[in-house]
Amino acid sequence: MHSLFSTRTIEPTGIWKGPESEITSDPGQILEALRILEKPCFILNYQDQIAVTSSGKIYPLNEKETGISVLANLRSQSPENFGTPGFLTHHGVKFPYMAGSMANAISNESLVTALGNAGMLASFGAGGVSPDRLLKGINTIKTQLPDGPYAFNLIHSPNEPLLEQKAVDLYLENQIQTIEASAFLRLTPTVVEFRVAGLSQADGKEYAA
């Protein structure tokens, strides 16, 4: 096989141990192995040829260890593993993805709950909707996803400051934890009010706004 890569020019990064019957240097099987994103893929120097396997384990390079040299190590790349794990725990989601708001409740209760049930965060498109319509969305989503995940949009409305304030009032009254703040060119009292709600002083006293 003509190869662009030579096992001799790549420094080993570790030692692989496992069943040698699971190692392949067949180009078709290498391609196949690289396409399985859910499993790790270890690139090995096996009998002076580039080979791959998803079995076995990798150990750090060590003078005492003997085994097959690891040239590269591709971690499992399933959708759950993209992004930062902190996003998953913080938002209680399975996948580190968020569907942004679409105004006028285009991203409505059905979308937010469907994605929430699938383990993804979606934001209700609160921009341009009346307070009554927003409250309906809040009630429905909280009923259908009592433990989340969900978010609501807080869109800056410079021409209708009362609408922006009303949205924050509804979010705080209904214990909405996650908002997607959009279109703010600078901080406004409304967005700050949402952010500092529940802040307490070091002595435990509630922060008085």
Ligand SMILES: Cc1cc2nc3c(=O)[nH]c(=O)nc-3n(C[C@H](O)[C@H](O)[C@H](O)COP(=O)(O)O)c2cc1C
């Ligand atoms: C029809 C439509 C309405 C949108 N409305 C809002 C909105 O009200 N607030 C907001 O923050 N983003 C809004 N967006 C932006 C989306 O939330 C999203 O950030 C954007 O579409 C980029 O994602 P994409 O590349 O997957 O489309 C809207 C997008 C679309 C297509």
